[in-house]
Amino acid sequence: MNDQRINVVGFGAIHKRSVRIAGHPTSISLEDVFWSALREIADARGQRLSGLVEEIDRNRDTANLSSAIRIFVMQTFRQAAGNLAMRQAS
Numbered sequence: 001m002n003d004q005r006i007n008v009v010g011f012g013a014i015h016k017r018s019v020r021i022a023g024h025p026t027s028i029s030l031e032d033v034f035w036s037a038l039r040e041i042a043d044a045r046g047q048r049l050s051g052l053v054e055e056i057d058r059n060r061d062t063a064n065l066s067s068a069i070r071i072f073v074m075q076t077f078r079q080a081a082g083n084l085a086m087r088q089a090s
Helices: 032-045 049-059 065-089
Strands: 014-021 024-031
Touching: 014 049, 014 065, 024 032, 024 065, 032 049, 032 065, 049 065
Parallel strands: none
Antiparallel strands: 014 024
16 A cells, blocks of 8 residues: 555535435535535536435435435546546556
């Protein structure tokens, strides 16, 4: 493993935001880094944040929506990292 340190100061603050899912307001609590990543993914897909959250909500396997969003973000970035590594290898 590499000795590089990642600065995580400031990313741990949790913020609650209201999002409409199927027309109903829902409060979601996430760390700033996940809100930022979720917006980045929505922008890259040409989606509104609320539309992406609705999609995650429909497809989740976990009872907790905040956890489902964190897992989705992690899977999306892992897939992107894997795709980048494959392109660099070829």
